């Protein structure tokens with residue numbers, strides 16, 4: 001496969017290269033792409049040095065697959081140009097996620113929808129991916145009615161600039177700010193931009209994307225997204241009300257048997273998911289499983305994943321692997 005990585009110099013891009021290498025994705029030719037600022041920079045992949053190129057050169061090279069993590073504006077402008085050149089784009093930004101003509105894919109849930117005609121495929125938001133991974137088997141059996149999610153999101157979810165802000169604050173350096181306030185020793189109820197309805201864009205992604213992934217509008221999701229000073233790994237407190245009653249031991253068993261999900265749930269041994277241990281892992285970790293005692297058929301859970309891996313790079317590359325495996329590119 002001739003593969004282009006667009007946004008190769010960014011936080012997600014760097015992890016994408018790592019995941020491509022680890023999973024031995026069949027790369028025969030690699031194009032590393034970033035903004036004009038980075039053209040000419042050198043990046044090593046599998047012990048070979050590559051020079052970063054610009055977007056126009058990458059389109060002209062007609063890769064079979066382009067994996068994008070370079071922000072929404074870059075995707076809106078350039079993904080169609082790649083698609084026109086015959087390249088299949090898997091995009092990490094929010095640009096195409098809610099476009100009804102584009103698929104929004106978590107491979108374990110809905111890769112089966114993909115066809116050769118899908119030239120721009122959207123990767124869901126990082127917080128959405130980890131949540132739906134845990135909800136999918138439960139929704140199938142008990143049918144969700146309503147989900148209330150509160151997130152505790154790491155600074156790596158914002159990108160290089162935010163990680164630098166936290167590092168600077170810890171080191172006592174007065175540097176460039178990615179957030180409107182200090183993030184160290186703080187919690188910002190503000191992820192992405194505010195919308196007219198008073199929610200943030202991140203909160204609305206959590207509300208809308210699951211319905212599209214499950215192809216089901218019979219349940220609703222409401223979200224509060226909070227940025228906290230962890231370097232990597234997003235955590236979520238999720239309260240889910242089902243149509244049907246459940247047995248907690250069945251819930252645990254079902255999650256335990258779900259590929260890509262790991263149950264860490266033993267209060268006797270203080271076992272529960274934490275971002276520090278989810279770091280660099282592809283799995284979604286679930287724990288603190290307990291009944292909501294205030295309402296029937298309702299479950300409380302805690303979900304943690306590495307936002308740069310399953311929340312971004314790994315999910316994207318799993319989509320690309322599916323396309324290759326099924327002969328769709």
Ligand SMILES: NC(=O)c1ccc[n+]([C@@H]2O[C@H](COP(=O)([O-])OP(=O)(O)OC[C@H]3O[C@@H](n4cnc5c(N)ncnc54)[C@H](OP(=O)(O)O)[C@@H]3O)[C@@H](O)[C@H]2O)c1
Nearest residue numbers: 007009010011012034035038069070071093157159160312
């Ligand atoms: N961080 C996460 O957890 C996460 C999770 C899921 C999805 N995403 C999405 O992935 C994308 C990248 O996120 P990130 O965290 O990796 O951000 P980042 O660290 O700021 O990196 C941004 C990347 O995009 C490139 N880029 C920016 N403007 C460009 C342009 N005009 N033309 C070509 N390349 C351009 C940058 O190149 P230069 O180095 O040359 O500036 C860099 O490689 C965003 O759309 C984000 O929403 C991020």
